[in-house]
Amino acid sequence: MTSKTSDHSTDSVAAPPARGTATAKIAVRNSETRPYDESAGPVLAVLSLDETFSGDWEGESTVRALQLRRDDGSATMISLQRFRGMLGGRRGSFVLEGRETIEGKTISATWSVVPGSGTDALAGLRGEGGFEGAFGQGSVGTLNYWFEAG
Numbered sequence: 479m480t481s482k483t484s485d486h487s488t489d490s491v492a493a494p495p496a497r498g499t500a501t502a503k504i505a506v507r508n509s510e511t512r513p514y515d516e517s518a519g520p521v522l523a524v525l526s527l528d529e530t531f532s533g534d535w536e537g538e539s540t541v542r543a544l545q546l547r548r549d550d551g552s553a554t555m556i557s558l559q560r561f562r563g564m565l566g567g568r569r570g571s572f573v574l575e576g577r578e579t580i581e582g583k584t585i586s587a588t589w590s591v592v593p594g595s596g597t598d599a600l601a602g603l604r605g606e607g608g609f610e611g612a613f614g615q616g617s618v619g620t621l622n623y624w625f626e627a628g
Contacts, residue, residue, distance in 0.1 A: 497624045498566050502533035504609060505616045511545070520548045525555065535621065537563015543578065553580040558592075565623065570600030576608075586610040591623065602626040 508528040515522040527541040543557035555578040562571040573595035578587040588608040596603035602625045611617020 497622065500534035500565055500621045500623065502531040502535045502619050503616055504611070504619045505530050505532075507538075520546050523547060525557075527559075529559075531561065531563065531619070535561070535563065535565040537561055537565075539574075543576075551580070551582070554578070555580075557587075557589075560595075565600060565603070565621070568599035570596060570598030570603075572596040572600050572603050583613050584610065585613065585617065589621075591621075 506527055506529055508526075510526045511523050512526075513521050513523045523545045525541070525543040525545055527539075527543070529539045529541060531537050531539065539559045539561045541557055541559035543555040545553050545555045547553045555576075557574075557576040557578060559574050559576065560571055561574060563569070565572075573592040574589040575592050576587050576589035578585055586608065587610075588606070590606040591604050593604060603623060604626055605621050605623030607619065607621040607623075609617045609619035
């Protein structure tokens with residue numbers, strides 16, 4: 479009698495990371511724009527902003543952006559900002575990398591969490607999202623996020 483055995487290894491497959499979506503009202507508390515190159519159009523400037531977030535994520539953020547401002551008032555920016563506060567019941571900080579566009583009185587942006595920037599209970603955070611708003615009225619931001627297995 480011949481016995482045949484099969485080797486069915488059970489390789490553990492990591493479950494996909496749990497995902498969440500957070501929405502917050504974003505208000506600018508303080509802002510300063512400083513041109514650094516006006517030698518030719520369009521003007522190049524540095525923006526410094528302090529923001530507060532309230533909603534599914536609560537906290538504050540410091541932002542530094544480089545702006546290209548055209549004669550018609552429209553602009554394109556790239557930014558880094560460090561958020562400090564609570565997200566999904568976890569406290570810590572993380573950095574968002576953004577691309578913003580200004581047309582008329584409207585600003586819109588896309589952003590992503592910089593990998594490896596999460597601290598404390600937000601270590602391993604990844605995500606992407608953005609916001610849209612009107613100047614002087616604040617904006618609503620969304621972050622679709624997850625945590626790297628680790």
